[in-house]
Amino acid sequence: MTVIADYAGKSALENVKAAIEAAKQNNEYNAILSFSEERALERAAKVDSGEITGKLAGIPFVAKDNFLAVGTTTTAASHFLEHFTAPLQATAIERLEAEGAICIGKANLDAFAHGGSTENSAFGPTKNAGDQTRVSGGSSGGSAVVTALGIVPFAIGTDTGGSIRQPASFNGVIGVKPTYGTVSRYGVVAMASSTDTIGCFTNSAADAEMIMDIMAGRDTSDMTTLPDFFKPVEVKANQKIGIIKEFMTDDVDEDVRARVSDYVEKLKAAGHTVTEVSMPILRYALAMYYIIVPAEISSNLARYDGVRYGRRADSSNLSELYGKSRDEGFMAENKRRIMIGSYVLSSGFFDAYYLQAQKARTLLINAFNELFDTYDVLVGPVSPTPAFKIGENASDPIKMYLADIMTVPASLAGLPAISVPAGQTSDGLPVGVQLIGQRRSDAQLLALAGSLEGDA
Ligand code: GLN
Helix, strand or coil: CCCHHHHCCCCHHHHHHHHHHHHHHCHHHCCEEEECHHHHHHHHHHHHCCCCCCCCCCCEEEEECCECCCCCECCCCCCCCCCCECCCCCHHHHHHHHCCCEEEEEECCCHHHCCCCCCCCCCCCCECCCCCCEECCCCCHHHHHHHHCCCCCEEEEEECCCCCHHHHHHHCCEEEECCCCCECCCCECCCCCCCCEEEEEECCHHHHHHHHHHHECCECCECCCCCCCCCCCCCCCCCEEEEEHHHCCCCCCHHHHHHHHHHHHHHHHCCCEEEEECCHHHHHHHHHHHHHHHHHHHHHHHHCCCCCCCCCCCCCCHHHHHHHHHHHHCCHHHHHHHHHHHHHHCCCCCHHHHHHHHHHHHHHHHHHHHHHHHCCEEEEECCCCCCCECCCCCCCHHHHHHCCCCCHHHHHHCCCEEEEEEEECCCCCEEEEEEEECCCCHHHHHHHHHHCCCCC
16 A cells, blocks of 8 residues: 555646645644745746656645754744754655655644644644544654644654654554664754664555665765665565564553554464563663763754754843843753753763663663564554653653653664554554564565555
8 A cells, every 4th residue: 555656647737736735724832933935936936847756746734843954944843943944955855856755834733843742732732533632642742643633644743752752643644663774864953972873654554665775885985874775675474573562561551552452463363472571671662762862862962952943032141142042042942951961971970870770771682683583573562651741841850851751762772663653542642562673674564554555
């Protein structure tokens, strides 16, 4: 099944105009922060005249607003970069455009991608595609919602600790967080450099395979990129699959567990073996993440000083310039993370927090590797609950962080993990199942998901 193929053969100008029109009609979701209308229409005309060709010729898409994109602002949903225009094109967008795809606009997110609900956006929350009283998830909430509403056939986002997988599960679409290093981060606003990844949202596994294949590969501007390994494959038969015991406890919403169990039955019916596996170290993963990631954030966000990029506050001396610019430009959650990060890196506490967390991270990586000696894939929920109400967790950072408990382990270990729609709760809220694989098994995960599509 592919949705992108439905667009091919139609006039690019019509495809692009229809997408922009649909996005404007769905303004109430607050999923799009800006349009790149003029440039998009120009490119569409070139596709129709045959000047631009490629596998994605004339296919409209939306990029999370932390990708530098020519033709509109790059705000990272922050006041800091509110009026910032990109001096260059992100590699991921450049590669999609080289195949003829057309970026129509930029999607809402939690400011600087810090969050799991899009409520931390300086421009207001994005509403869930199926229930406007609920969050879209985050931080790539806008990208998930435009894909779920069918405004565009695919959108791109970033996943540092779950920001593609969790909103995908909350809105009922496919979300791909690839192996660390699969897609170049050049031209993307950095959050935590040791776990930042770039991936996509689609309505079918085959579409996701195509988009990832196009974006993947070595880029000399991002030295962490791997040589291109992402090639669509046939699904492997008789896979050994482990269902993660620690993710299926009573603390997890009953309907979420039920949908994951249904998916496991489908895997078994397709000839795969599914057995329970235990990874006791998972209970420490969230603590590792919320030490390591803020540490990297505090360092990456030091560049926003009021001098070099974006906002510059009125001030009479340099320290006031730094202080006021950062105070006005960052949201509360950004400041919280900068403070936590600076604390865990400070000389008196470095050994106790940062170093300890990095050691624990090695144990987590080893535990995954040991399981992958036996198992092809690990399965579990994406999130312990379906989409929560807007405002429900907003005043309690710990509660918000706890929602990331199932997505951060794959991020810390650099593993590919995808979110696959697995039906709905009794209230009609989408539930996603998470498939985690060994490094570079991304295409195999998508092939597995694709093989089970359609017989839900
Ligand atoms: N919700 C997670 C966090 O707040 C993940 C964010 C992300 O992947 N960008 O850190």
